[in-house]
Amino acid sequence: MYDGFASVNRDRNRKLLMVFSVGIAFVFFVLVVSFWNFQIGQHLRFLEMAENNHLRTLRLRAPRGVVFDRDGRVLVENRYSLNISLVRERIEDLDEALAILGRVTSVPFQSLHDEVARNSTVPDYRALTVIPDASLAQVAAVTLRRLELPGVVVEQVPTRYYPSDSLASHLFGYVGEATDEQLDATTDPRVRSGAIVGQSGVEQRYNEFLMGDDGERHVMVNSIGREVEMIDEVPPGAGRQIQLTLDYDLQRAAESAFQAGGYTGSVVVLDPRSGDVLSLLSVPGYDPNDFALGIDSDTWKSLNSDTRLPLQNRALQGRYPPGSTFKIVVAAAALEEGLITSDFKVSCRGGATFFNRFFRCHSVHGTVGLEEAIEKSCNTYFYTIGNMLDVDVINQWSQSLGLGVMSGIDLPHEAQGLVPSRDWKRKRFGEPWYPGETISLAIGQGALAVTPVSLAVMMATVANGGTRITPRLLKAVRDDNGWREIDSSQTFETVEMLPTTIETLRRALWMVVNHEGTGGLARIEGRDVIGKSGTAQVVSLTGRASAQDGAIDFRDHGWFVFAAPKDDPQIAGVVFAEHADHGYLAAPIARHIMATFFAKQNREPLPVLPGPLPGASFVDADGQ
């Protein structure tokens, strides 16, 4: 049945078919052009996007170098911690993922959320740690729910570990991610965004050695972020090991003695021959482990708001008037300038009048010579020789012996002390120096401020007979060829002093400890300890009277500088006890340190503190 398929229709249909065919062919052509555009024209762009999709560069964090003490004992090492991190790029609903994560790990949602918000600048494709140092239970819970939690990864990261918690915390310092300023300032290719670098202390000073070279692993991941194939790996290079001059046992002794005394303050112990820092302490400390995985904001806040300043390294950043310990410098200056001899005598009747003003002594000493004046810390004697000395001479001798200048210790952020001079007075106040000011300067009061480490250098210089050593912490570095000892003696300076001056000072300082002086609590039989106490006024007597509320502790700070044995000193140092009221209360701490030193030298059992030290004060230890 041919159904009138008329030729008119036939023509129209053929035309339409032609139009259809051409139309479809044209659409195909357009599509092919589109594919050409994507596949040829924009190929590189899309190829990069595809690679970003499935290629991941994972940073393999390099362990930092291990730090040993002078006996080879491990002070700082690394441990592996498990961090739970987010790759936000792979997470569709961040809040939902955080809610699940919080539930399975028992971490409050809000704290996870805050952690993400705090690190919002971390690129989406990089793992952002939300639960550092996760427990095994948390890791197991997350691993079990891997399918519900795409983009949540568990990373094993070498983490700085300080086995003895807050021991020498200021000395070791702490580590943290490189700051923007550090990234801008560095020329070290290892210091990249996200790299862990030393932020203070030895960690910062010797970062160049300690820092390892982070490696990289290139992996293929699937759409839920699971690693499906490793392409290649650049293994991380561990940081170099270093050995410090620090003596762990001495450091422990210093800390336990400080604890027993209940003070805040500082200790610096040096080997006066080499400048080796045997112990360096600042109390209160902090736990550098808290920083190892990024410090949480609460801990950081409480460290920063603590009025006892736990983050300050008092040994090099605290500046205090040296009190009577400064008399050593004044005596040395007077002897060396030829103004007096050790026979020079002064009569003390409880003080003396200079420039129409009465300067008090704490006692009536009668007629005293230099050695006795030092032994008994007679102010009248030193007022008298202070009156004979020019302020600039005192200043010059202070600097020669290490006060008012940087010690050059190999730790960052050392503060410079202050010893006044005419020049300083004019610049600072636009006023001339008044001779009366030299009187109180001679007993270590006035516009005088020293750091504990600089006072330790002064004591070491006097003890060793005039070599101003540079305190140093780095003993050796391990490189490819083994341990390389560091020699820093070229930075030592010789202070020209007459043998008689040295002899006189040593004898006087010996009497302080071993005769009738204020340092009797530091005495060790047969060790010929020399030393000098000092009291640093916190406020003037009038200021103390006006402050009635007692909110601030106005008790004076106590100093004790020491060295032993007298004729061949092997140990020298300083104890600074805040609010100890008097320097002689710092002496037992020094004694314990020296006793430990000599016991160790003789391979005897290390001494143990019997109990609280004389005059122990626990007020500050409670943070009140």
Added chain:
Amino acid sequence: MIDSRLRPHIDWVLLSAVVVLALIGLVMIYSATYDPTTETIGPQLSRQLLALAIGLAAGFVCLLVDYRVMTDNVGLIYVGLLALLVYTLFFGLEVSGSRRWINLGMFNLQPSEFGKIVIALVLAVVYSGERTRDRRIQDWATGAAVVAIPFLVITRQPDLGTAVTLLPVCGAIMIFAGFRLKFLAVLAVVGVLLSPVAWTYGLEDYQRTRIASFLDPDQDPRGAGYQQIQARVTVGSGGLTGKGYLQGTQSQYNFLPVAHNDFIFSVLAEEQGFLGVLFVMGLYLFVILRSLDAARVAKDQVGMFLVVGITAGFAFQVIYNVTMSAGLAPVKGLTLPLLSYGGSSVIATLMGFGLILNVRMRRFIN
């Protein structure tokens, strides 16, 4: 089986092109369901093979039986389709909120896939026959009603994508049946005017999100725009010669969703590159033009309409899917006929080509 006089008139060239496309589909499905970590493939390949066998058999039946026998019984076929669709709507297998499949044990049948062929048959009958007068509005209304019923049922499943494939079948046949282009223009204007209403009342939330994300995929790159962006990345990263078989990172590592189904062409573009795209597009164009040629030589109007309708539906689906594969069209659950995984789609498509071959083969038979 086939009359010996007819055998020489089978369009072996078209048949070969269709079979080649189906084989390429198998190869790409293997790749898309391959898991490089376990080095295994999904169950889809064997199911597709089975569907292909069934489809070839069904297509053979469609070739064997004179198409006029079918057009004579078109009412029965139409009612049968509607029955299946309605059955599906109420008793179908529910998968993520929609009922599109009837569970047949070995695989699931998707009746809506067969809608295109049935509609082509019905409309071919409606608009063929002696024309004694110019077409009137009633003629168009009849055709529209024929399409509207299954269309509405399918959209209720809901499966807007498959429902939409009925429209080009209908449109093409109506144009050949004398539908004036000026009507088309009027319809277009009405459509534009109605689109806000359709946007508000006619679309589901997910559909609105899809269209919005298509217009600006970067707006929500992890959400609805994700597929679009990944489709472009997949295609674009393939380059001229592709990343190699089973080497497509986008598809192998699941960055491209439903790669074996809606986005099979993206997998091809990634692994075989622009050259692969060119080859397959060429085959598709050849199949379409060759089919239209069957319409040209068709002996009668009903045959011509039938071929035009089926080819139009096929061409529309190919064009839409390929456009979508390049991230240039909103994502719809529309398969690429012959290449995509999907049993019903393969069977329906092969049946369609059976009919096209049927019309061509019988062009000299009175």
